[in-house]
Amino acid sequence: MKITKVIFDIDGTLVLLPIDWSMVIARIRSEENVSALTFLGFIAKYHGSEVFWRIHRFLESLEINAVDRLVILDNSSEILRKLCGRIDLGFITMQSRSAAKKVLSKLEIDKCENNLGVLSSREDAATRVEQIAKVLKVLNANPKEVLFIGDKVLDAVASTINGINAIVILRNLKSTRITDTDYIDEDLEVLGIPIAHNLGEAIRIAKEIYRISLD
Known part of the structure; x- marks a missing residue:
């Protein structure tokens, strides 16, 4: 089924906020x-x-x-601008809504005609599972037509629980081995969640698997 909406986590996926x-x-x-x-x-x-x-x-x-001191990851602003106008883009975050809006403005995504905005923030829900569930309800979206791109294994679990597609960006992964008997890549493969190492790779995976076109 073709993806009609792509939802991104913000901090850690698109940018890095220098928070102590x-x-x-x-x-x-x-x-x-x-x-x-x-x-x-x-x-x-x-x-x-x-x-x-x-x-x-x-x-x-x-x-x-x-x-004002954020780090833009993987040239995310340019990647998002390429997606803009081709597919609906939404954002969820465990940051505050006001900070998230300021980030999107800095990335100039607020000017995108297909920008659905900050769909859920820290104020709205206690967990990523709840955030995704609320977003699906608000958008009245078919879960199979939604792709979520985040940077935590928890994002994969939350996506699976809500029945949506996901790609997880694991930057600077030292090892896929968590314990003597557990491997991150194996766990995510069982869930059907691809691993990317940067945002560009995540978009390439999305093009190949979910037929998202940037051309």
Whole structure:
């Protein structure tokens, strides 16, 4: 089935925001009665709570300030401009909505006629699984016609749960071996999720497998 919509994660997939995550984690752990060990774990456990909004506002300020110093990955702005006008493009992120919009403006994607915008952000959902589910509902899209491109194994799992296609970009992969008995590439192959090492390769895979044309 032909892909009609491509949804991208933002930070880590298209750009890199220079955030001191060790400081963010320290801020999270300084909160009373918070048991989360990681950022995404915190969001999943405490989404919508008072402590969530405190951390959200703290991090949002860091994110917005970081946009001016972001690193554009794999010439993503040019790649997205080539896709623009040929297929609907949407974006989901675990960053704040305001920071995500600022990133897209910096990439000049906000000018794209097929830009669906920031479809889901940290404010909207506790996990990537929930984000994708909400996006599918809002777009009233056939999951088989949607491709998600992210940079985490979690993105592959969330896509599989929601029945959409996915490509995962694993940059600077040191080894596919996680433990003595587990390999990332094997796990993703079982799920039917291709691995790319950069955004350009992800788009080439999309052209070959999902018939997305840039020509």
